[in-house]
Amino acid sequence: ETTIKFGHFQPGRMDQPKHAAAMAFKAYVEGATAGELKVEIYPAGQLGNESTVMEGLQLGTIEMAVVHDGGIAGTYAPVEVFSLPYAFPNQQVAWKVFDGPFRDKFAEQMLNETQIRLIGFADNGLRHFTNNKRPIKAPADLQGLRMRVQPSQVYVRLMESLGASATAISWGELPTALAQGTVDGQENGVTNILAASLYENQNHVTLDGHVYSVHAYMVSDAFWQQLTPEQQQVVKTGTEIAIGIHRGMTAAQDMNAGSILAEKGMTVTTLTPAEVAAFRELAQPAVRSYLEEQVGAELVNDLLTAIEEAGK
Amino acid sequence: MVASIDRTIIRINGWVIGIMLMVMLALVCTNVVGRYFFLYSFGWIEEVSRYLMIWIVFLGAGLALREGMHVAVTLFADLSMELKPAFKWAAWILTFLFFAALAWYGYKYAMFAARQRSTMLQLPMWTIYLAVPIGSVMCIVHMVLDLLNPKKDAEEAVEVAE
Amino acid sequence: MSTILFAAFVVMLVLGVPVAVVMGGASLLAILYEGRYPGLIIAQRLFAGIDSFPLMAIPFFVLAAELMTGGKITDGLLSLASQIIGRLRGGLGHANVLMSIFFSGISGSALADAAGPGAVTIQMMRKAGYSVEYAAAVTASSALISSIIPPSIIMVIYALSDNAVSVSALFVAGIVPGVLMGLSLMITNGYLAWKRDFKAGEPRKPWGQFIRESGTILAALPLPIIIVGGIHSGVFTPTEASAVAAAYALIVTKFVLRSLTWSQLPRMFVRAGLMTSGVLMIVSTASAFAWLLTVLQVPQAITTTITSLGLPPVALLLAIAVFLLVAGLFIDTLPGVLLFVPIVAPVADAMGIHPIQTALVVILSLTIGMITPPVGGVLFVVSVVARIPLTRVVSAILPFLAAELLVLLLLILVPAASLWLPSLFGYVR
Numbered sequence: 001e002t003t004i005k006f007g008h009f010q011p012g013r014m015d016q017p018k019h020a021a022a023m024a025f026k027a028y029v030e031g032a033t034a035g036e037l038k039v040e041i042y043p044a045g046q047l048g049n050e051s052t053v054m055e056g057l058q059l060g061t062i063e064m065a066v067v068h069d070g071g072i073a074g075t076y077a078p079v080e081v082f083s084l085p086y087a088f089p090n091q092q093v094a095w096k097v098f099d100g101p102f103r104d105k106f107a108e109q110m111l112n113e114t115q116i117r118l119i120g121f122a123d124n125g126l127r128h129f130t131n132n133k134r135p136i137k138a139p140a141d142l143q144g145l146r147m148r149v150q151p152s153q154v155y156v157r158l159m160e161s162l163g164a165s166a167t168a169i170s171w172g173e174l175p176t177a178l179a180q181g182t183v184d185g186q187e188n189g190v191t192n193i194l195a196a197s198l199y200e201n202q203n204h205v206t207l208d209g210h211v212y213s214v215h216a217y218m219v220s221d222a223f224w225q226q227l228t229p230e231q232q233q234v235v236k237t238g239t240e241i242a243i244g245i246h247r248g249m250t251a252a253q254d255m256n257a258g259s260i261l262a263e264k265g266m267t268v269t270t271l272t273p274a275e276v277a278a279f280r281e282l283a284q285p286a287v288r289s290y291l292e293e294q295v296g297a298e299l300v301n302d303l304l305t306a307i308e309e310a311g312k
Numbered sequence: 313m314v315a316s317i318d319r320t321i322i323r324i325n326g327w328v329i330g331i332m333l334m335v336m337l338a339l340v341c342t343n344v345v346g347r348y349f350f351l352y353s354f355g356w357i358e359e360v361s362r363y364l365m366i367w368i369v370f371l372g373a374g375l376a377l378r379e380g381m382h383v384a385v386t387l388f389a390d391l392s393m394e395l396k397p398a399f400k401w402a403a404w405i406l407t408f409l410f411f412a413a414l415a416w417y418g419y420k421y422a423m424f425a426a427r428q429r430s431t432m433l434q435l436p437m438w439t440i441y442l443a444v445p446i447g448s449v450m451c452i453v454h455m456v457l458d459l460l461n462p463k464k465d466a467e468e469a470v471e472v473a474e
Numbered sequence: 475m476s477t478i479l480f481a482a483f484v485v486m487l488v489l490g491v492p493v494a495v496v497m498g499g500a501s502l503l504a505i506l507y508e509g510r511y512p513g514l515i516i517a518q519r520l521f522a523g524i525d526s527f528p529l530m531a532i533p534f535f536v537l538a539a540e541l542m543t544g545g546k547i548t549d550g551l552l553s554l555a556s557q558i559i560g561r562l563r564g565g566l567g568h569a570n571v572l573m574s575i576f577f578s579g580i581s582g583s584a585l586a587d588a589a590g591p592g593a594v595t596i597q598m599m600r601k602a603g604y605s606v607e608y609a610a611a612v613t614a615s616s617a618l619i620s621s622i623i624p625p626s627i628i629m630v631i632y633a634l635s636d637n638a639v640s641v642s643a644l645f646v647a648g649i650v651p652g653v654l655m656g657l658s659l660m661i662t663n664g665y666l667a668w669k670r671d672f673k674a675g676e677p678r679k680p681w682g683q684f685i686r687e688s689g690t691i692l693a694a695l696p697l698p699i700i701i702v703g704g705i706h707s708g709v710f711t712p713t714e715a716s717a718v719a720a721a722y723a724l725i726v727t728k729f730v731l732r733s734l735t736w737s738q739l740p741r742m743f744v745r746a747g748l749m750t751s752g753v754l755m756i757v758s759t760a761s762a763f764a765w766l767l768t769v770l771q772v773p774q775a776i777t778t779t780i781t782s783l784g785l786p787p788v789a790l791l792l793a794i795a796v797f798l799l800v801a802g803l804f805i806d807t808l809p810g811v812l813l814f815v816p817i818v819a820p821v822a823d824a825m826g827i828h829p830i831q832t833a834l835v836v837i838l839s840l841t842i843g844m845i846t847p848p849v850g851g852v853l854f855v856v857s858v859v860a861r862i863p864l865t866r867v868v869s870a871i872l873p874f875l876a877a878e879l880l881v882l883l884l885l886i887l888v889p890a891a892s893l894w895l896p897s898l899f900g901y902v903r
């Protein structure tokens with residue numbers, strides 16, 4: 001009997017996309033292998049923070065994990081390319097890119113460099129701006145706001161290019177920082193806004209969808225090599241099922257973002273394509289030049305080409 | 313000779329820690345002032361000050377061990393005067409072995425992570441992970457120096473605690 | 475694997491190996507013995523255990539207390555306490571407790587109270603004719619208040635171990651129980667003073683004269699307000715508040731009171747750095763130990779067992795407290811929080827107990843463990859600074875221990891004791 005320690009970072013509740021997906025993976029894999037493969041789920045970062053989990057995958061101490069793009073960047077920087085702001089026109093295009101040849105090439109290079117096998121991408125959802133000062137309709141409205149970002153240069157550039165003051169605060173400290181007004185606002189997807197009840201201290205949300213952020217389902221290659229081809233196929237299929245559930249739940253939240261957040265008492269601002277363009281014009285070049293420095297112009301071009309292809 | 317080498321090592325070790333703590337304090341205060349008065353904070357400060365703290369912890373472990381700032385349970389060792397030296401030696405050897413192993417595995421870990429970069433400043437992570445093996449080596453250095461050049465005060469403190 | 479982990483833990487603890495090495499060494503041995511994981515995982519766990527911005531509050535709070543003590547402000551706090559309450563029968567005992575309440579507003583650790591001002595108060599009580607055991611007992615039991623009244627290092631670590639509570643909420647929640655502890659100790663001291671017929675203390679000086687002589691203490695008074703008020707109003711995060719507190723302490727003692735010389739300063743920074751190392755090495759190795767427990771599914775098993783007992787909430791809290799008091803006989807507060815909070819907090823939460831109440835019960839239970847033999851950090855420090863054997867302190871401390879256990883019982887039975895103040899501040903929904 002082989003045990004798969006499966007780690008993720010959402011609370012261990014069934015209304016959380018990652019946890020529901022992980023439980024489905026467990027049920028499928030244990031059933032399909034008649035218990036030959038046992039799956040232990042470790043929610044809420046029980047196995048350690050993101051960089052610890054990434055190292056665990058490399059070392060083979062953790063067999064499988066779902067990590068968001070920001071948590072992968074320290075181990076495999078090219079993943080930051082997905083944070084190019086305002087790059088994906090819609091979800092259909094995003095999914096096509098996440099499942100297509102761009103993903104396969106990305107996964108192959110990641111495997112060579114890190115010994116981590118990327119099985120697939122699910123959604124962490126579209127990221128939006130929230131704050132407790134004023135509705136944000138144009139970049140000028142961000143001027144002078146203290147906005148929390150995750151500790152990542154991409155997000156610092158994004159925020160500063162739009163005129164806000166970026167403060168890097170860890171996820172764990174964010175609810176307190178918002179409650180106490182240490183920062184005025186932040187940016188996150190609906191799932192995260194709900195998971196940490198961020199709406200309690202944020203009155204305004206602008207559904208600009210600046211980044212389409214991803215969650216990667218990854219398996220330790222050291223572990224993968226110990227599996228029989230049949231077992232590998234079961235893990236693959238189980239992951240596809242999990243990704244289906246994960247995407248379904250996140251997409252439902254993304255598509256109903258306006259009504260979900262309005263129900264929580266937030267003032268929802270939506271943007272016309274022209275208004276989004278005003279944000280894109282400022283943010284995309286600033287982040288793009290940084291990304292080209294960090295991960296290479298080729299990768300950035302490849303992504304943009306893939307997006308264009310997928311949009312046809 | 314040993315005594316003067318010992319004094320120098322203790323002094324340098326102490327200064328390094330004191331200065332790192334001072335820099336940490338200055339950095340964190342800079343960001344508070346920056347955010348409130350200039351609406352600007354440096355994203356890298358969180359990262360640098362965190363790594364400074366980690367260096368302080370591991371570089372300070374050996375010296376803290378000598379200054380009696382590590383809690384240990386000496387109650388059982390104190391039960392019998394005859395057995396006490398045996399307990400003391402056993403504890404010394406186990407502690408030595410632990411730090412020797414940690415120095416080795418800490419080095420291997422730093423090498424394993426050779427290509428990782430920090431998120432904000434893109435610092436190579438091995439420069440920070442090296443705190444573990446270097447701190448462990450310092451622990452061993454202090455343990456050996458303490459054997460060669462034992463401190464009187466610590467002895468007295470132990471006597472009194474009985 | 476779990477057998478070797480626990481066996482190595484007990485053997486090394488008994489041999490007198492430093493606690494940090496005990497937990498790190500037992501974890502390493504278990505990892506190597508099992509062979510499933512590469513040895514370098516130990517280095518990774520030790521590093522990850524302290525790779526946290528909120529933990530940085532610890533060096534800064536330690537530094538602030540160090541500067542305040544070095545800058546003679548704590549001496550001033552002691553004179554203020556004597557001035558207020560010292561003239562009663564058993565007055566220096568009362569002053570000792572009151573002094574600890576004041577000091578707890580600038581110090582985050584019971585050990586710092588016992589080692590710093592504690593040493594001074596024991597001397598004073600001894601000179602005034604109290605038995606050294608009694609002086610040590612009052613000092614040790616009142617030192618615990620430092621871990622309950624904000625700032626508190628243990629609360630910083632607790633909030634890291636349980637996402638359901640924030641440092642700021644715990645800080646506010648600690649104020650009432652901390653003051654209750656002080657009162658319970660004063661009542662005990664008053665009763666013993668009456669029963670054993672202690673003499674009355676020095677008469678009170680005229681306030682004018684007192685302020686001329688010891689006005690320096692006024693400089694220390696804004697510090698607790700900076701810490702709690704600053705965090706609550708959102709001016710700083712808890713970590714930043716700790717840095718501001720240290721900077722404040724530095725500026726006041728160095729430039730306003732001029733009670734610190736330049737030559738003293740490096741020593742204070744070095745000492746604070748070393749104390750930080752002593753504390754965080756334990757956090758670091760305990761996180762490796764806790765990781766092994768998690769991977770061995772120990773917390774999961776315990777959680778299932780406790781939940782299946784179907785205890786009502788109060789009985790559950792009581793059971794948790796008793797369990798932690800027993801564990802606290804052998805284990806220090808810090809590793810106690812790191813090892814047990816991930817186990818008990820979710821269970822209590824599932825039973826509908828407010829996470830803040832659970833936190834206070836857990837913290838006080840484990841903190842009391844610091845004055846219970848055989849392993850009690852505060853007990854060790856006090857017996858060293860008072861220069862008497864541990865056993866003599868233990869018998870003198872029993873009545874004070876009983877008083878603090880009553881406060882713990884109160885926290886278990888009356889949720890409002892820990893929740894009322896935080897709810898006023900909006901931390902309880």
Ligand code: NA
Nearest residue numbers: 578620623625
């Ligand atoms: Na305190």
Ligand code: NA
Nearest residue numbers: 570574613616
């Ligand atoms: Na006291």
